[in-house]
Amino acid sequence: MTRGDFLGFGVLGAIFGAIVTIPPVAFVLSPVIKTDALGQSDVPDDWFEVGPISEIPEGEPKNFVVEFPVNQIYSEEEIINNPEAVKTEGEVIPNAVWVSWKTEILEGGKLGKTQRPAFVGEGGSLSQEQIQEVTASLNVMSSSCAHLGCPVRWLVREGEGLFLCPCHGGLYGINGEYQGGPPPRGLYNYTFEVRENGMIYVKHEFDIEPGLNKQQPYVV
Amino acid sequence: MGMIGRVRSQAVDASKLVTDWMEHRTGIVTMMEHFLFEPVPKRGAWIYTLGSLTLGLISLQFLTGILLLFYYVPTTDHAWNSIYYIMNEAYFGTLIRGIHYWSANFLLAAIGLHMAQVFFSGGYKAPRELNWVVGVILLLLVVVIAFTGYALRWDQDGFWATVVGMKIGSYSPFVGGQTIRFLMGGDTIGPATLSRFFAIHVWLLPAALAPFIGIHLYLLRRHGVFGSEFEYTERLAKLHERQRLERFERYEEEDGEPNTGRRDRADRDGSE
Ligand code: HEM
Numbered sequence: 001m002t003r004g005d006f007l008g009f010g011v012l013g014a015i016f017g018a019i020v021t022i023p024p025v026a027f028v029l030s031p032v033i034k035t036d037a038l039g040q041s042d043v044p045d046d047w048f049e050v051g052p053i054s055e056i057p058e059g060e061p062k063n064f065v066v067e068f069p070v071n072q073i074y075s076e077e078e079i080i081n082n083p084e085a086v087k088t089e090g091e092v093i094p095n096a097v098w099v100s101w102k103t104e105i106l107e108g109g110k111l112g113k114t115q116r117p118a119f120v121g122e123g124g125s126l127s128q129e130q131i132q133e134v135t136a137s138l139n140v141m142s143s144s145c146a147h148l149g150c151p152v153r154w155l156v157r158e159g160e161g162l163f164l165c166p167c168h169g170g171l172y173g174i175n176g177e178y179q180g181g182p183p184p185r186g187l188y189n190y191t192f193e194v195r196e197n198g199m200i201y202v203k204h205e206f207d208i209e210p211g212l213n214k215q216q217p218y219v220v
Numbered sequence: 221m222g223m224i225g226r227v228r229s230q231a232v233d234a235s236k237l238v239t240d241w242m243e244h245r246t247g248i249v250t251m252m253e254h255f256l257f258e259p260v261p262k263r264g265a266w267i268y269t270l271g272s273l274t275l276g277l278i279s280l281q282f283l284t285g286i287l288l289l290f291y292y293v294p295t296t297d298h299a300w301n302s303i304y305y306i307m308n309e310a311y312f313g314t315l316i317r318g319i320h321y322w323s324a325n326f327l328l329a330a331i332g333l334h335m336a337q338v339f340f341s342g343g344y345k346a347p348r349e350l351n352w353v354v355g356v357i358l359l360l361l362v363v364v365i366a367f368t369g370y371a372l373r374w375d376q377d378g379f380w381a382t383v384v385g386m387k388i389g390s391y392s393p394f395v396g397g398q399t400i401r402f403l404m405g406g407d408t409i410g411p412a413t414l415s416r417f418f419a420i421h422v423w424l425l426p427a428a429l430a431p432f433i434g435i436h437l438y439l440l441r442r443h444g445v446f447g448s449e450f451e452y453t454e455r456l457a458k459l460h461e462r463q464r465l466e467r468f469e470r471y472e473e474e475d476g477e478p479n480t481g482r483r484d485r486a487d488r489d490g491s492e
């Protein structure tokens with residue numbers, strides 16, 4: 001084989017190799033390319049309604065279900081928004097959101113004072129100051145356990161409540177703080193805002209404290 | 221000769237005719253002999269069936285899996301319903317799905333036992349190292365197939381097991397995030413997730429499994445099952461012979477004769 005042959009085969013091999021491998025690999029990896037390289041998300045970067053603050057009791061969290069629209073295969077945005085398209089399940093992913101008033105924890109685990117502002121539930125629209133106060137007093141938590149993602153639920157035993165994870169027994173307090181079991185930290189908080197109408201809105205992302213790995217948690 | 225004897229000898233003749241005919245045209249009989257007859261050590265022969273058990277269970281997975289595909293629908297809005305149909309409407313649906321489910325569980329146990337047998341008998345040693353490597357690849361493929369299959373149920377069990385499994389994977393260094401976004405088909409679980417798990421469970425990995433099973437069996441046939449190269453009775457005879465000689469030498473020692481070994485003694489016998 002001559003030098004020319006060798007180079008020729010090398011160049012041809014590289015071209016044909018690229019032709020047969022790039023399309024299938026890019027095809028299969030397109031969601032990874034779109035999310036990791038292009039920074040796109042399957043869920044629109046909007047605010048989604050959670051529920052009214054007036055429904056949140058004291059000393060107990062309230063569960064709301066938020067239906068995030070998801071752009072995947074048969075639930076692409078154009079199809080979801082087209083009134084003539086046949087509606088299918090799987091266009092939304094329901095996420096359970098736990099909301100509670102920040103609560104003081106006394107020694108021995110008993111619940112102390114709740115930061116529920118007195119004006120909540122009076123009706124009427126909220127002023128900017130009131131919104132700020134409410135925002136500072138709320139825990140808006142993902143139901144997804146900080147261990148490996150199972151949905152936690154609120155369990156009351158002998159008057160005391162805790163979030164219990166069904167998978168490996170992770171425990172959290174009413175503020176989402178870590179109480180026991182395998183989770184490495186407390187529950188994740190959603191990025192949220194409160195509006196004049198007294199409703200909570202969330203984005204499909206977590207408000208991760210500085211210093212933590214921004215990429216976690218990977219499964220929302 | 222009675223009626224039954226006559227019929228029997230006629231049947232034997234006929235089958236001989238058929239096998240001879242096939243043998244001349246295809247060589248199938250020699251081929252079958254080559255594939256099916258394998259010398260196995262006499263002792264503990266049963267333990268050598270663990271590999272065949274694994275192969276049998278994998279075949280069962282393929283057969284029942286293909287049957288399940290007649291009804292299973294891999295979409296988020298219909299997957300659960302289609303399994304409900306399999307379980308409640310299709311004849312023997314519980315049997316077919318039950319076999320797929322239980323055989324998947326027993327399969328992993330069988331692989332574990334099979335590996336333990338190879339490990340403790342030293343069957344992974346030269347020249348069979350590569351067959352151990354291929355076996356580990358097969359194990360990983362089966363584990364991933366079992367993981368992706370569980371998601372296909374799309375019920376609470378399957379769904380959350382999948383979430384947990386993916387989160388475990390997400391903690392892998394460097395590629396964790398990409399790996400699970402590849403599996404989820406985006407940055408959330410959704411319709412794409414189920415489609416991908418389906419494609420991986422039913423097509424990609426079973427297709428990858430088949431050639432590795434082929435290589436595994438080819439290498440097995442090339443070197444034979446470990447232990448077949450020495451007949452155990454022969455080794456035992458050699459051992460007894462050695463023990464006898466040793467006892468003899470010790471006897472000589474006690475008798476006051478110097479222990480000079482066999483060759484020396486033979487030399488001395490000659491010189492006397
Ligand atoms: C090593 C081979 C395989 C293993 C270990 C395996 C394992 C599993 C497991 C654990 C499930 C969940 C069953 C359940 O919880 O009900 C499953 C489901 C399923 N598998 Fe497989 N499988 C294998 C091969 C295959 C093949 C080759 C096919 C098709 C060609 C297939 C098709 C399916 C289908 C359609 C389902 C969904 C139905 C159901 O969940 O019952 N499997 N598999």
Ligand code: FES
Pocket residue numbers: 145146147148149150165166167168169170181182183384
């Ligand atoms: S997923 Fe909640 S404790 Fe493991």
